[in-house]
Amino acid sequence: MGKIIGIDLGTTNSCVAVMEGGKPVVIANTEGVRTTPSVVAFTKTGERLVGEPAKRQAVTNAEKTISSIKRKMGTDYKVQIDDKKYSPQEISAMILQKMKADAENYLGEKVTEAVITVPAYFNDAQRQATKDAGKIAGLDVKRIINEPTAAALAYGLDNEKEQTLQQPATTSSAVMTLMQRSHSGCSTNSRRTKA
Amino acid sequence: MFDLGARSVIEKLLPVVDNFERGLGSIGPDQKVDESFANGMDMVYKQLLKLFEDLGVQAIETEGKEFDPNLHNAVMHVDDEKYGENMIAQEFQKGYKYKDTVIRHSMVQVAN
Numbered sequence: 001m002g003k004i005i006g007i008d009l010g011t012t013n014s015c016v017a018v019m020e021g022g023k024p025v026v027i028a029n030t031e032g033v034r035t036t037p038s039v040v041a042f043t044k045t046g047e048r049l050v051g052e053p054a055k056r057q058a059v060t061n062a063e064k065t066i067s068s069i070k071r072k073m074g075t076d077y078k079v080q081i082d083d084k085k086y087s088p089q090e091i092s093a094m095i096l097q098k099m100k101a102d103a104e105n106y107l108g109e110k111v112t113e114a115v116i117t118v119p120a121y122f123n124d125a126q127r128q129a130t131k132d133a134g135k136i137a138g139l140d141v142k143r144i145i146n147e148p149t150a151a152a153l154a155y156g157l158d159n160e161k162e163q164t165l166q167q168p169a170t171t172s173s174a175v176m177t178l179m180q181r182s183h184s185g186c187s188t189n190s191r192r193t194k195a
Numbered sequence: 196m197f198d199l200g201a202r203s204v205i206e207k208l209l210p211v212v213d214n215f216e217r218g219l220g221s222i223g224p225d226q227k228v229d230e231s232f233a234n235g236m237d238m239v240y241k242q243l244l245k246l247f248e249d250l251g252v253q254a255i256e257t258e259g260k261e262f263d264p265n266l267h268n269a270v271m272h273v274d275d276e277k278y279g280e281n282m283i284a285q286e287f288q289k290g291y292k293y294k295d296t297v298i299r300h301s302m303v304q305v306a307n
Binding site: 032041043044049053054056057058059060062 | 267268271296
């Protein structure tokens with residue numbers, strides 16, 4: 001059975017990790033960086049760019065560079081590039097494909113399954129759109145989990161503290177999460193402030 | 196792995212090269228500078244460049260080249276008939292390649 005990758009599909013940056021020896025390991029992209037900009041671009045020559053290269057050409061090709069597509073997830077918004085229209089799911093799928101390819105490159109094997117994180121405030125439509133994006137990218141999305149929950153899992157797996165207030169270092173929004181641990185399990189409570 | 200290690204050290208040395216260029220570039224014809232001192236500085240700069248070259252570090256060409264997001268980082272855009280479509284108009288910071296990887300992308304202005 002192949003490995004399952006965990007993808008943080010962010011508004012500005014995305015990140016992919018895999019479990020190795022019981023511990024999560026972040027996979028660096030082909031450019032050697034641990035986060036990949038969530039940017040997709042279609043160049044004047046018709047080439048499709050994802051991540052760092054897309055970001056580097058953004059100022060000179062603003063009309064055909066798409067960023068922060070996560071904000072449009074779950075809506076019927078469409079991006080028009082030349083005579084083609086793309087849904088937020090399709091654009092997100094391009095980012096997921098890049099994450100998948102980088103993970104395959106690192107692992108040296110095909111990856112078909114993934115867990116993707118979404119903000120705790122995402123509604124059903126937004127969650128479904130994220131799932132669809134995974135499907136388009138050729139990934140069987142095993143689970144959609146809340147970002148604070150993922151952070152809590154990563155932090156709390158081997159941490160004994162009863163209560164922790166966490167604030168992830170994000171670029172586009174600020175979420176504070178209170179994590180409580182008891183004998184029966186773990187609970188998280190998140191509040192968001194728009195940046 | 197060793198290659199990657201060298202890479203990170205080279206990356207940290209690049210600002211030194213930049214400052215050599217800035218320093219040497221500031222010597223104008225009407226400025227009073229001790230010539231032997233200036234020549235000495237120039238020689239140290241050339242020695243550093245030679246060392247980089249021997250290590251496999253190459254400057255990325257920008258003049259008259261077409262913009263390539265794999266090598267260049269566009270920070271500005273300009274509409275100018277003088278230049279062709281998607282051509283580099285100006286370079287703000289030199290970029291460098293180490294063997295087959297880019298250590299630092301050249302910071303450029305792209306036309307049209």
